[in-house]
Every structure is written in C-alpha cells, then in structure tokens.
Amino acid sequence: xxxxxxxxxxxxxxxxxxxxxxxxxxxxxxxxxxxxxxxxxxxxxxxxxxxxxxxxxxxxxxxxxxxxxxxxxxxxxxxxxxxxxxxxxxxxxxxxxxxxxxxxxxxxxxxxxxxxxxxxxxxxxxxxxxxxxxxxxxxxxxxxxxxxxxxxxxxxxxxxxxxxxxxxxxxxxxxxxxxxxxxxxxxxxxxxxxxxxxxxxxxxxxxxxxxxxxxxxxxxxxxxxxxxxxxxxxxxxxxxxxxxxxxxxxxxxxxxxxxxxxxxxxxxxxxxxxxxxxxxxxxxxxxxxxxxxxxxxxxxxxxxxxxxxxxxxxxxxxxxxxxxxxxxxxxxxxxxxxxxxxxxxxxxxxxxxxxxxxxxxxxxxxxxxxxxxxxxxxxxxxxxxxxxxxxxxxxxxxxxxxxxxxxxxxxxxxxxxxxxxxxxxxxxxxxxxxxxxxxxxxxxxxxxxxxxxxxxxxxxxxxxxxxxxxxxxxxxxxxxxxxxxxxxxxxxxxxxxxxxxxxxxxxxxxxxxxxxxxxxxxxxxxxxxxxxxxxxxxxxxxxxxxxxxxxxxxxxxxxxxxxxxxxxxxxxxxxxxxxxxxxxxxxxxxxxxxxxxxxxxxxxxxxxxxxxxxxxxxxxxxxxxxxxxxxxxxxxxxxxxxxxxxxxxxxxxxxxxxxxxxxxxxxxxxxxxxxxxxxxxxxxxxxxxxxxxxxxxxxxxxxxxxxxxxxxxxxxxxxxxxxxxxxxxxxxxxxxxxxxxxxxxxxxxxxxxxxxxxxxxxxxxxxxxxxxxxxxxxxxxxxxxxxx
Amino acid sequence: xxxxxxxxxxxxxxxxxxxxxxxxxxxxxxxxxxxxxxxxxxxxxxxxxxxxxxxxxxxxxxxxxxxxxxxxxxxxxxxxxxxxxxxxxxxxxxxxxxxxxxxxxxxxxxxxxxxxxxxxxxxxxxxxxxxxxxxxxxxxxxxxxxxxxxxxxxxxxxxxxxxxxxxxxxxxxxxxxxxxxxxx
Numbered sequence: 001x002x003x004x005x006x007x008x009x010x011x012x013x014x015x016x017x018x019x020x021x022x023x024x025x026x027x028x029x030x031x032x033x034x035x036x037x038x039x040x041x042x043x044x045x046x047x048x049x050x051x052x053x054x055x056x057x058x059x060x061x062x063x064x065x066x067x068x069x070x071x072x073x074x075x076x077x078x079x080x081x082x083x084x085x086x087x088x089x090x091x092x093x094x095x096x097x098x099x100x101x102x103x104x105x106x107x108x109x110x111x112x113x114x115x116x117x118x119x120x121x122x123x124x125x126x127x128x129x130x131x132x133x134x135x136x137x138x139x140x141x142x143x144x145x146x147x148x149x150x151x152x153x154x155x156x157x158x159x160x161x162x163x164x165x166x167x168x169x170x171x172x173x174x175x176x177x178x179x180x181x182x183x184x185x186x187x188x189x190x191x192x193x194x195x196x197x198x199x200x201x202x203x204x205x206x207x208x209x210x211x212x213x214x215x216x217x218x219x220x221x222x223x224x225x226x227x228x229x230x231x232x233x234x235x236x237x238x239x240x241x242x243x244x245x246x247x248x249x250x251x252x253x254x255x256x257x258x259x260x261x262x263x264x265x266x267x268x269x270x271x272x273x274x275x276x277x278x279x280x281x282x283x284x285x286x287x288x289x290x291x292x293x294x295x296x297x298x299x300x301x302x303x304x305x306x307x308x309x310x311x312x313x314x315x316x317x318x319x320x321x322x323x324x325x326x327x328x329x330x331x332x333x334x335x336x337x338x339x340x341x342x343x344x345x346x347x348x349x350x351x352x353x354x355x356x357x358x359x360x361x362x363x364x365x366x367x368x369x370x371x372x373x374x375x376x377x378x379x380x381x382x383x384x385x386x387x388x389x390x391x392x393x394x395x396x397x398x399x400x401x402x403x404x405x406x407x408x409x410x411x412x413x414x415x416x417x418x419x420x421x422x423x424x425x426x427x428x429x430x431x432x433x434x435x436x437x438x439x440x441x442x443x444x445x446x447x448x449x450x451x452x453x454x455x456x457x458x459x460x461x462x463x464x465x466x467x468x469x470x471x472x473x474x475x476x477x478x479x480x481x482x483x484x485x486x487x488x489x490x491x492x493x494x495x496x497x498x499x500x501x502x503x504x505x506x507x508x509x510x511x512x513x514x515x516x517x518x519x520x521x522x523x524x525x526x527x528x529x530x531x532x533x534x535x536x537x538x539x540x541x542x543x544x545x546x547x548x549x550x551x552x553x554x555x556x557x558x559x560x561x562x563x564x565x566x567x568x569x570x571x572x573x574x575x576x577x578x579x580x581x582x583x584x585x586x587x588x589x590x591x592x593x594x595x596x597x598x599x600x601x602x603x604x605x606x607x608x609x610x611x612x613x614x615x616x617x618x619x620x621x622x623x624x625x626x627x628x629x630x631x632x633x634x635x636x637x638x639x640x641x642x643x644x645x646x647x648x649x650x651x652x653x654x655x656x657x658x659x660x661x662x663x664x665x666x667x668x669x670x671x672x673x674x675x676x677x678x679x680x681x682x683x684x685x686x687x688x689x690x691x692x693x694x695x696x697x698x699x700x701x702x703x704x705x706x707x708x709x710x711x712x713x714x715x716x717x718x719x720x721x722x723x724x725x726x727x728x729x730x731x732x733x734x735x736x737x738x739x740x741x742x743x744x745x746x747x748x749x750x751x752x753x754x755x756x757x758x759x760x761x762x763x764x765x766x767x768x769x770x771x772x773x774x775x776x777x778x779x780x781x782x783x784x785x786x787x788x
Numbered sequence: 789x790x791x792x793x794x795x796x797x798x799x800x801x802x803x804x805x806x807x808x809x810x811x812x813x814x815x816x817x818x819x820x821x822x823x824x825x826x827x828x829x830x831x832x833x834x835x836x837x838x839x840x841x842x843x844x845x846x847x848x849x850x851x852x853x854x855x856x857x858x859x860x861x862x863x864x865x866x867x868x869x870x871x872x873x874x875x876x877x878x879x880x881x882x883x884x885x886x887x888x889x890x891x892x893x894x895x896x897x898x899x900x901x902x903x904x905x906x907x908x909x910x911x912x913x914x915x916x917x918x919x920x921x922x923x924x925x926x927x928x929x930x931x932x933x934x935x936x937x938x939x940x941x942x943x944x945x946x947x948x949x950x951x952x953x954x955x956x957x958x959x960x961x962x963x964x965x966x967x968x969x970x971x972x
Contacts, residue, residue: 115864144806151881151893153864154873157807200811213971217847221966332962344936345957348912349895350964351919354852354882355971362851366921373920377929380936599962700943707944 119159122152126164133168137188207231211582217357219540220365222596223585224355226542227578229605233553234574236320240313240560241567247309248564249282251300255293256282273431274505279498283505285562286498286632303634307644310561314620317557318613325610328603347373351595361591368595395457402456406449406471413441413475414482421486421503435506438479439514442551446472446544461594465543465601472544473608476551477615480558483507484619488627495632497562504559508566511552512573520580527588540589542596545581546605549574554612561620625666795819795834808880810972815876818972821846822875830872840868843875848970853918857898882970891968892958896951907949909934 126132132143143164147157208231216224270276280287292301351369356362420434449471453464487500523538530536556570624641635641646662664670804815823830825845830836840859849855859868862878880886881894899907901914912934916925925933941949941957958964
C-alpha cells in the first residue's frame with residue numbers, strides 16, 4: 001500500500017510461543033525457504049548491539065520470546081543446523097530455559113511491564129524520525145496519525161503517546177515563534193478542530209441510523225445498499241425542495257397575495273388530475289410571474305430567480321452525483337482492476353458480512369457462502385465441457401428472439417402512451433388514463449423482464465442483472481421521452497410548459513400511490529396467501545426497487561423545471577417510501593439466499609442515475625435554447641429561455657462581438673470538435689491503463705520466477721554444504737531492521753553471505769554434481785563458489 | 789449519551805479520540821455498549837476486564853464465525869478477555885472510517901489461526917470450515933478450493949499467503965470495506 005515507515009512489529013505481542021521443542025525440529029526446505037522468502041517482518045534490533053556475536057542465541061531467543069517477534073526463523077534455523085554441534089545444543093537449551101522462564105513470568109501477570117518495554121521500543125524507533133518529533137501542530141498531527149494507524153492495542157498506544165509527548169516537550173527548544181508561523185499553526189489547529197466538529201456533527205445527524213443498523217444486522221449489506229441509495233436521494237431531494245421553496249415558491253406567494261385573485265372552484269378530482277383549480281397555482285411554471293417583485297427598497301426579479309435557482313440546482317445535483325459516481329467507480333472498478341480476479345480468494349476472505357447480527361441471518365449467510373463456493377467449484381471443474389453447435393445456435397436464436405420481443409414491447413408501450421395522450425388532448429379523454437396505464441406498465445414490466453431473463457440461457461447472474469437493468473432503464477426513459485416530445489411537438493396549447501408539468505405531476509402522483517399503497521398491499525396479500533400453504537420466503541428485489549427509485553428521480557428531474565413545487569412532493573414521497581419499505585422488509589422478507597455484490601451494483605445504480613440526469617439535462621438544454629416559450633410563465637418576455645442570460649443579464653445585442661463568439665462556441669461543429677478531443681483523451685488514457693496492466697502481469701511473472709530461483713539456489717546450498725552453512729548474523733543485523741522494510745538482509749544472504757567450513761566444502765564439491773536440468777542462471781551460483 | 793461522561797476524564801476522552809477513529813461522542817456511545825454487556829461490573833470500574841464469553845454476547849460477534857478469534861486478536865492479554873480499551877480498539881478498527889490497510893492487517897491476524905504470520909493450508913481450511921458452518925465441503929472439494937485460492941493469490945508460489953499477498957487481494961476487493969465493518 002503506502003510506504004510509510006513502520007515503527008512496530010507486524011505481529012502482535014505474544015501471538016507465537018515456541019519452546020525448546022521447536023528448536024529441535026528437523027530442518028526442512030520449507031523452513032529454509034521461509035527464512036528467506038516468506039518473512040515479511042524484520043527483526044527488531046536488540047538494545048545492545050555488542051552482544052550480537054555468534055554466541056548470543058539465548059539473548060536473541062529470549063528477546064523474541066518477549067516481543068513475540070517473527071525473526072526466530074533465521075535464528076531457529078541456525079540452531080537447527082547446528083543441532084549436532086554440542087555447543088549449539090547447549091545454547092539452544094539455555095535459550096529454551098530462559099524462554100520458559102519468561103513465559104512463566106508472563107503468566108504471573110507481569111504484563112504491564114512488557115507493555116512498557118514494548119512501548120519503549122516503539123518510542124525509540126519513532127524518536128529517530130525527526131519529522132515526527134518536531135514540536136509543531138503538523139508534526140503532532142502526524143504523530144497522532146501514525147499512532148492511530150498502528151495495529152497495536154490501545155493501552156500500548158496510550159503509553160507510547162504519553163512517552164512521546166514527554167520526550168517532545170523535553171527536546172523542544174522553545175524558540176519564540178514568528179508571526180507568520182504562529183498564524184500557520186493557528187490555522188492548522190483550527191482546521192483540524194473544524195474537521196473534527198464536522199465529523200461529530202455528521203455522526204449526530206446521520207439519518208435513520210438505528211434502522212440502517214437493524215437492516216444491516218438482519219439482511220446484510222446488500223439490502224442495506226438499497227436503503228442507503230434511498231436515503232441519499234431523499235437528502236438530495238429535500239435539499240432541492242428547501243431551495244426551490246424558499247427562492248421561488250415563497251416570493252411568488254408573497255407577490256400573489258398582494259396582487260392576485262382569490263382561489264376558487266376547488267374540486268377533489270383536481271388533486272388527481274393536477275388540472276382545473278390547480279392549473280393556476282404555485283404548482284406549475286405558468287403561475288410564476290414575469291415581473292420583478294419590489295419589496296422596498298429591494299427588487300426581486302422573478303425570471304432571474306427562477307432561471308438561476310433552477311440552473312444551480314441542476315448543476316448541484318449533477319456535481320454531487322458525478323462526484324459520488326467517480327468515487328464509487330474508482331473504489332469498485334479502478335482500484336480493483338475490474339474486481340473480477342481472485343474470485344475464490346475474495347469469496348473466502350471477504351465473504352462474511354461482519355454486519356450480520358442475528359442467528360438466522362448468520363445461518364443463511366453461511367449456507368449462501370457454501371452454495372456459492374460449490375457453484376464456483378463446479379464451474380471450474382466442468383468448464384472444459386464444450387456445448388454442441390445446436391445448443392449454442394438454439395440459445396443464440398432464443399436470445400435474439402427475446403431481444404426482439406422486448407424491443408417490440410417497449411415500442412408498443414411508447415406508442416400506447418402517445419395514443420392516450422393524443423386522445424386526452426384532442427378528444428378530452430381523462431388524462432388519468434395515461435397516468436394509470438403508464439404506472440401499470442412501470443410496475444408490471446420490470447417483473448416480466450426479471451422473469452423472462454431466466455429463460456434466455458445467460459449463465460452469469462451478472463449478465464442477467466445487466467440486461468434486466470438496461471431494459472428497465474430503456475422502458476423508463478422511453479416513456480419519459482415520449483411524454484416530453486409529445487408536448488414539444490404540440491406547442492399549440494396556450495401554455496405547454498404547464499401541461500408538461502401537469503403530465504409529470506400525474507405520473508409522480510400515481511407512482512406515489514402505487515409505491516406507497518398498492519405495491520405494499522400486494523406484497524402483504526401475496527405474503528398472506530403463500531404463508532397459508534407453505535413456509536413463505538419473500539425476498540426483497542433490490543434491483544427492481546432501486547430502478548423504481550431511479551425512474552421516479554428521472555421524472556422528478558424532468559418535471560422540476562416546469563413545476564418547482566414537485567421537489568417538496570417527491571421528498572415527502574421518498575420519506576414515506578422509506579418507512580413503508582422498512583416496515584415491510586423487517587416484517588415480511590427473509591434474508592437473501594444469494595450474496596449480492598453490493599459495492600459494484602451500487603456503482604451501477606449510481607451510474608444509471610447519472611446517465612439519466614445527463615440525458616435530462618441535455619433535454620433541458622434543448623428546451624432552453626431551441627424551443628420558443630409560450631405566453632405564460634416567467635420567461636414570456638423572451639422568445640427563447642436562454643435570452644434571459646444574453647439579453648437580460650449581459651445586455652448583449654445581436655451582432656455584438658461577444659455575441660458572435662457565443663454563437664461560434666455553441667455551434668454543433670465546435671461542440672463536436674470538443675467531444676472528439678475528449679474522446680481522444682479517454683482513448684489515450686485507456687491505452688495507457690491497458691499497457692500498465694500488461695506491465696503488472698509481467699512483474700507478477702517475474703516475481704514468481706525470482707522466488708523459484710531463490711528456492712532452487714537454497715536447495716543447492718543446503719545440498720552442497722550438507723546443512724553446514726550459516727549466516728553471518730552481523731550482516732543481517734547491521735541494517736536497521738525497522739527502517740529497512742523489505743527483506744534485504746535475506747536476499748543478500750542468498751547471494752553470498754553464507755560461510756562454510758572450507759575443508760568440508762571442498763570435500764563435498766568434488767563428489768557432488770549440481771543438477772543442471774533447471775533453466776536458472778547456474779553461472780551466477782558457481783561464480784560465487786569460486787569467489788569464496 | 790450524557791450519563792457515561794462522568795466516568796471519563798476529559799484527558800482520557802481526548803486520548804481516545806486521538807488514537808482511534810472515533811469522536812468523543814462515539815467513544816461514549818461505545819462505552820455504553822460495553823457497559824450493557826456487564827452493567828454492574830463496568831459501572832464499578834469503567835475499564836473492567838470482561839471475560840470472552842461476555843464480550844461474545846455483543847450481537848455482531850456472537851453470530852460471527854470468527855468471534856472468538858476477533859476477541860483473541862484484540863485482547864491485550866491474548867486470551868480473549870477484553871478491557872474497555874481493547875473493546876474500543878476493536879470497534880474502531882471495524883468502524884467506517886478505519887483505512888483499508890488497518891482493516892487488512894487485522895483481518896490477516898484473524899485468519900492466521902496458528903499465528904505463524906502466514907496463511908498456510910491449515911489456516912485456509914479452518915477459515916473455510918468456519919465460513920460454511922454446518923454445511924461441510926468434502927475433502928476433495930476443500931483441496932480444490934484451496935488450490936484455486938493459492939493459484940490466484942500466492943504470487944511467489946510458496947504454498948502459503950504472506951501478509952503482502954493477502955493485502956494484495958484485499959486491495960482488489962471492492963466489497964471488503966463494506967463487509968469488514970460493524971456499526972457501533
């Protein structure tokens with residue numbers, strides 16, 4: 001990961017205890033290898049270096065025992081190789097006895113002292129780092145961070161912290177601080193304090209914390225990802241509602257109460273249709289005035305407020321969404337290199353969901369892990385099985401047919417919608433029909449899609465999910481597209497913006513009724529019916545529900561510009577959906593029987609919502625620049641909405657130089673050029689990433705070969721010397737073991753630090769022939785022989 | 789959350805805030821949770837040492853197949869008994885704001901059953917059998933599985949996973965951060 005210096009031993013205190021028995025285990029190549037290749041941790045330096053001659057095994061061993069260090073392998077091997085040697089045996093015995101004594105000591109509860117010792121060591125290491133030991137806030141911050149990231153127990157950390165702060169205050173020579181430095185320190189202190197208080201605030205304000213915990217505990221992080229998504233959308237919408245309400249709705253109401261007429265002629269049906277009495281209320285675009293409202297001495301220009309609030313809100317949603325997409329995408333696709341390698345290792349090491357807190361969920365989870373492991377194994381074992389041509393042909397044809405059918409259904413539902421809207425516009429059919437039909441389509445079709453995908457012969461669940469998502473997305477966006485283009489094509493209505501707003505109002509209202517009342521009722525009824533007969537296992541369909549939220553959000557983004565009050569409605573709706581869904585899930589559903597790749601699918605959902613917002617913004621851009629305004633609403637003074645900027649704000653006249661530049665910049669050719677340049681850049685980055693991936697593969701291969709080389713050399717060394725080899729302890733020890741993180745001393749050991757008994761060696765080499773069948777560099781090896 | 793406050797000095801709280809990934813409020817909340825495991829004992833001595841069986845009553849740990857391992861790893865006396873500081877340490881590592889490297893370090897220790905700083909075949913076997921619980925894989929399946937894991941992850945081909953190799957896997961896993969987490 002990062003190359004921070006390590007001030008601690010990688011292993012915890014006393015995890016390993018090895019006694020005298022271990023010292024006499026027979027040497028194995030595995031052990032030898034482990035001495036060179038495997039160890040990541042480096043020996044911690046003993047306090048007194050002069051003791052480090054060949055006779056200090058017991059010293060080292062006792063120390064290892066105290067600090068639970070993992071260096072023992074090297075020294076242990078030394079001892080092992082000398083086990084015929086009487087001296088060595090005695091030394092080993094002594095070490096063992098001392099080790100036992102230490103262990104006894106530990107058992108009698110001398111722990112605090114050991115912690116103290118350990119803390120001393122860490123402090124000593126940290127004190128060498130001058131950057132850490134300065135008496136300045138930045139360095140203090142750094143110290144805290146280093147300590148915090150240290151995987152040691154808290155008691156020890158507190159001990160270290162205390163010692164460190166003591167030694168820092170001793171060392172620092174209190175120089176009077178310069179003005180600028182003082183200011184800088186103050187700033188950094190305030191900054192860190194501010195950060196902390198923000199963190200505190202975020203913790204206090206985390207919405208629905210307890211519910212999230214309960215859902216995670218009962219259903220794991222998959223279902224929780226839906227609720228997180230819902231919460232995110234709710235917060236965004238609530239913010240938008242707050243802004244539109246205070247900057248657009250309230251001023252207009254104030255204006256209206258002064259100059260407007262009284263409300264009259266309200267019917268209950270109007271709530272459903274959004275028409276009649278409601279047409280001319282603050283719900284819709286047409287109601288807002290094109291005048292400035294003067295509150296003496298201030299003047300509030302309604303068109304400006306309307307336009308800029310809307311633009312800012314769209315840009316704000318766009319920015320926040322793209323930031324979270326970027327963060328999520330980076331986390332789950334770029335950093336993981338696609339995230340699809342290491343399936344087995346991932347399943348085993350990251351399979352358990354630590355959030356789970358109930359017995360039954362835990363049982364289901366382990367069942368799910370078991371099933372998935374079995375499936376994976378089966379896949380690997382029978383992968384080679386080739387399908388016959390007929391089968392492949394059949395599945396392909398089947399898939400093609402299904403795609404065709406789905407496309408036809410999509411087109412048909414689009415046409416149906418157009419037809420209904422046409423009728424309601426020209427023959428005075430009630431507009432409720434359109435909304436009803438669309439909602440039925442939106443409720444039924446995703447279920448149909450997720451049903452038929454099972455018969456299309458896709459093997460991977462991921463492909464299935466992808467196709468279902470794409471189809472649902474096209475359906476939703478197709479409907480919205482038809483809706484908008486209908487009103488853009490028929491601008492003969494005297495205020496088409498309001499009509500479009502009404503259409504969306506109805507859709508959202510009916511979706512409201514469906515998702516808050518009808519669909520929970522249906523769930524409840526189906527649960528009751530099926531629990532009459534069998535043990536009912538209702539599963540929560542994460543994908544379908546999330547797509548529902550995304551559809552709703554897309555509708556809202558289209559409608560917001562034409563109906564500012566929609567934001568309040570949608571926020572209330574999401575708020576209610578949260579409670580209804582939460583209750584249903586906790587009461588009726590059982591935990592999923594398959595694991596859900598929460599991180600990646602969340603990224604997909606975010607990307608889909610990002611895409612839909614992008615399309616909506618393109619649509620709005622088109623409306624603003626190329627659709628003539630009607631006679632109502634805040635922009636009725638202008639021919640096109642965008643003129644509020646060019647004519648109203650910048651006071652540009654046609655033919656002006658800036659005007660020319662603007663015209664040029666917004667020409668399709670210019671925009672295409674910019675797009676092509678961007679594409680080229682993306683292509684370049686992609687190629688670069690691919691090249692780097694290739695290099696990584698090569699490095700990986702090299703790593704493998706290198707360790708094979710080492711293994712081979714080690715085997716030869718032990719073979720040639722018949723176990724009579726040894727390390728120069730000092731060589732390995734001279735290096736500061738803590739600051740040199742890599743296993744440098746060990747590598748060096750391979751290349752030539754071993755000492756042999758020359759007489760024995762010459763005897764051996766005359767009779768031993770090196771195995772030459774391997775392809776590694778033998779010359780290097782024999783070159784060393786000659787040198788020594 | 790206010791009632792726990794009297795048990796800590798401001799200095800201690802500051803220390804905890806500096807050395808864990810929690811804010812002071814969260815530390816107090818964690819202490820409440822710790823207290824609820826053994827009210828009379830902790831009420832008497834805020835940093836009382838609770839035996840492992842008590843700690844394992846914490847809901848997330850009680851159903852976790854690695855619950856005992858987790859207690860042992862975080863216990864400062866290595867036997868699974870935890871003081872409040874050990875408990876706080878545990879929660880801080882499992883919290884949302886702990887970085888991946890720290891989480892990976894602890895995950896490695898949890899999985900390293902024999903404590904030899906390598907995840908060898910026996911460690912992997914234990915991890916898998918704990919994960920699958922009552923449903924046992926057959927021996928041949930288990931061996932296949934382990935072979936596959938080593939093929940994927942064992943970069944230097946020595947038949948065991950070192951910490952670096954383990955970290956490499958974790959780095960490439962998108963789900964690790966969201967699953968290796970316990971909400972306080």
